[in-house]
Amino acid sequence: MPSKSLRVGVLTGGGDCPGINAALRAVTKSLTLQHEAKVVGIRDGFQGLIDRDVEPLHYRDVSGILTQGGTILGASNKADPFNYQPRGDADVSAQVVKTYRNLDLDVLVAIGGDGTMSIAHRLIDLGLDIVGVPKTIDNDVVGTDRTFGFDTAVRTATAAIDQIHTTAQSHHRVMIVETMGHYSGWIALCAGVASGADVVLIPEIEYNTDEVAQVCLDRQRGGQRFTIIAIAEGAKQEGGHRVRQGRTSADSNSARLGGIGHVLADQLRERLDSGVRTTTLGHMQRGGTPTPYDRNLATAFGTRAASLAANGSSGHMVALQDGAFTTVPLGQVADRTRTVPLDDPLIASGHSVGTSFGVKNLEIPNRAEAPSPL
Ligand code: F6P
Numbered sequence: 001m002p003s004k005s006l007r008v009g010v011l012t013g014g015g016d017c018p019g020i021n022a023a024l025r026a027v028t029k030s031l032t033l034q035h036e037a038k039v040v041g042i043r044d045g046f047q048g049l050i051d052r053d054v055e056p057l058h059y060r061d062v063s064g065i066l067t068q069g070g071t072i073l074g075a076s077n078k079a080d081p082f083n084y085q086p087r088g089d090a091d092v093s094a095q096v097v098k099t100y101r102n103l104d105l106d107v108l109v110a111i112g113g114d115g116t117m118s119i120a121h122r123l124i125d126l127g128l129d130i131v132g133v134p135k136t137i138d139n140d141v142v143g144t145d146r147t148f149g150f151d152t153a154v155r156t157a158t159a160a161i162d163q164i165h166t167t168a169q170s171h172h173r174v175m176i177v178e179t180m181g182h183y184s185g186w187i188a189l190c191a192g193v194a195s196g197a198d199v200v201l202i203p204e205i206e207y208n209t210d211e212v213a214q215v216c217l218d219r220q221r222g223g224q225r226f227t228i229i230a231i232a233e234g235a236k237q238e239g240g241h242r243v244r245q246g247r248t249s250a251d252s253n254s255a256r257l258g259g260i261g262h263v264l265a266d267q268l269r270e271r272l273d274s275g276v277r278t279t280t281l282g283h284m285q286r287g288g289t290p291t292p293y294d295r296n297l298a299t300a301f302g303t304r305a306a307s308l309a310a311n312g313s314s315g316h317m318v319a320l321q322d323g324a325f326t327t328v329p330l331g332q333v334a335d336r337t338r339t340v341p342l343d344d345p346l347i348a349s350g351h352s353v354g355t356s357f358g359v360k361n362l363e364i365p366n367r368a369e370a371p372s373p374l
Pocket of ligand 1: 015077113136137138180181182233256257286
């Protein structure tokens with residue numbers, strides 16, 4: 001009797017980002033070509049396992065999607081089966097287990113961010129076999145130096161800050177650009193340094209408003225009549241609060257952030273004569289065609305996840321550490337956030353070229369061999 005083919009489910013949880021389709025293509029093509037597996041696409045993240053909303057994914061279904069942003073399967077960041085918002089935060093995980101069994105899946109590949117990895121870890125305790133693939137523009141998944149989506153978001157944010165320069169210069173204004181990134185400052189740091197922002201404000205370093213205003217005044221007095229400020233949505237002033245937009249999103253495991261750029265603008269207007277404007281980049285950072293780096297990272301992660309799935313190595317997330325591909329137990333990833341360490345080399349480099357991080361005397365720990373985000 002011929003042996004049963006391996007059946008692998010795949011879903012994309014949390015917010016979308018560039019590179020997810022590249023990962024879906026890699027998982028599906030690699031499982032089909034190398035392991036003669038059947039792939040089942042699960043729609044809208046864990047929602048598809050709650051509702052049994054699935055579709056077969058064949059080799060041809062994922063042809064031509066490498067360059068497309070978003071996810072052909074759809075995503076949801078409101079479908080945490082352990083806190084299912086549409087049913088008053090009920091625990092519907094038993095429904096997920098039932099669908100997994102009814103679909104006769106051998107393993108599930110969960111492509112997602114920190115929220116998805118945390119849910120995956122809890123589902124493993126209920127008997128599911130799951131392999132994780134880290135994606136998010138935020139680059140905040142513990143256990144991997146890079147998530148795909150991040151490089152594209154940094155490119156978008158950098159280009160946006162570059163565009164803002166002309167108005168800043170022409171109108172002698174303070175121009176604030178708010179990036180996404182949730183509780184981590186990776187996007188603001190990398191795009192801010194890449195675009196030569198004068199001030200970079202990240203959640204990991206609480207800023208002092210008087211100091212930020214002083215930077216603007218000093219620049220004015222020195223003949224540079226404009227200031228560009230890159231601020232992460234999760235940044236806050238010393239002793240202040242994060243600016244939230246609404247209710248907690250269950251899958252992303254936290255509140256929606258946004259609006260600190262406008263708060264800072266008001267604070268600066270009280271201290272400066274010059275015009276102050278804020279641009280919030282928002283979801284445009286999640287869109288667009290993935291950069292070559294993100295396509296390749298997604299392809300490398302996807303093919304490795306396919307191998308893990310085929311070899312029965314569940315319970316792990318594929319990862320990139322110090323330039324090498326590896327795997328990390330999901331238990332080490334769940335319920336944690338990878339923020340920017342203060343000894344990150346890019347902070348030191350920015351500081352050296354005069355970028356302000358919003359505090360007067362920034363103390364940078366000396367660790368020359370720290371892994372670089374570049
Ligand atoms: O995790 C990606 C991300 O874009 C964060 O940077 C941001 O805080 C959040 O998702 C926004 O989520 P939503 O799409 O639900 O507004």
